[in-house]
Amino acid sequence: xxxxxxxxxxxxxxxxxxxxxxxxxxxxxxxxxxxxxxxxxxxxxxxxxxxxxxxxxxxxxxxxxxxxxxxxxxxxxxxxxxxxxxxxxxxxxxxxxxxxxxxxxxxxxxxxxxxxxxxxxxxxxxxxxxxxxxxxxxxxxxxxxxxxxxxxxxxxxxxxxxxxxxxxxxxxxxxxxxxxxxxxxxxxxxxxxxxxxxxxxxxxxxxxxxxxxxxxxxxxxxxxxxxxxxxxxxxxxxxxxxxxxxxxxxxxxxxxxxxxxxxxxxxxxxxxxxx
Numbered sequence: 001x002x003x004x005x006x007x008x009x010x011x012x013x014x015x016x017x018x019x020x021x022x023x024x025x026x027x028x029x030x031x032x033x034x035x036x037x038x039x040x041x042x043x044x045x046x047x048x049x050x051x052x053x054x055x056x057x058x059x060x061x062x063x064x065x066x067x068x069x070x071x072x073x074x075x076x077x078x079x080x081x082x083x084x085x086x087x088x089x090x091x092x093x094x095x096x097x098x099x100x101x102x103x104x105x106x107x108x109x110x111x112x113x114x115x116x117x118x119x120x121x122x123x124x125x126x127x128x129x130x131x132x133x134x135x136x137x138x139x140x141x142x143x144x145x146x147x148x149x150x151x152x153x154x155x156x157x158x159x160x161x162x163x164x165x166x167x168x169x170x171x172x173x174x175x176x177x178x179x180x181x182x183x184x185x186x187x188x189x190x191x192x193x194x195x196x197x198x199x200x201x202x203x204x205x206x207x208x209x210x211x212x213x214x215x216x217x218x219x220x221x222x223x224x225x226x227x228x229x230x231x232x233x234x235x236x237x238x239x240x241x242x243x244x245x246x247x248x249x250x251x252x253x254x255x256x257x258x259x260x261x262x263x264x265x266x267x268x269x270x271x272x273x274x275x
Contacts, residue, residue: 121270122148144174190214190236190238201247212237212238213237242258243257
């Protein structure tokens, strides 16, 4: 009997304990459901395919396509500009090549030899109807030899004239770096045969030519690698023996004389061509 009562009271206690648990569970369920809904609303969307993505890609693709089209359109313009400028550049290149070729041709034509060699004409002598030509060449690092030859076979007038053949070899020393430019000093010899008429008399060297020697100073100025001008003046001594005649046709001989001369023995203003 007591056992039945104990079991009955135990069952009643269990029922009383179970009923509040179910009530609390039933009451908590409606409150928890909205929390789950709020959580689902705030949850970020899962990665995957969506309808907005194609719109974005199309929107991004359109500017890219436009930029590609603009670049493709700009390339023909740039190519057109390059093609338009190409003839100008080719023309400029041809002109530059022609100028370089001309300069190279000039240098080939105008380049003088390593050793100094030159032909010269004394302009004052030529103006006085005395033909002349000189040749100079280098013999040492600062030494040259100059050999001018002068000749004349005509008279200026009936009472004035000079017929002569003369030669004046000269050794020159150039203090500069190279011969053929700047200052020089020289020592020369004189040798001449002459037949000169002046006013009342005619002077003729017959058996013995004029002979002499002297020293000179000069300066050479170059205009181009080939062309230049040279000035020189010299003084020294000369000895001559000559016959004197009356200055008429078939004039008689008057006497025979000799003369010792001191003074200017060489003067020149020469046009020079170096080769």
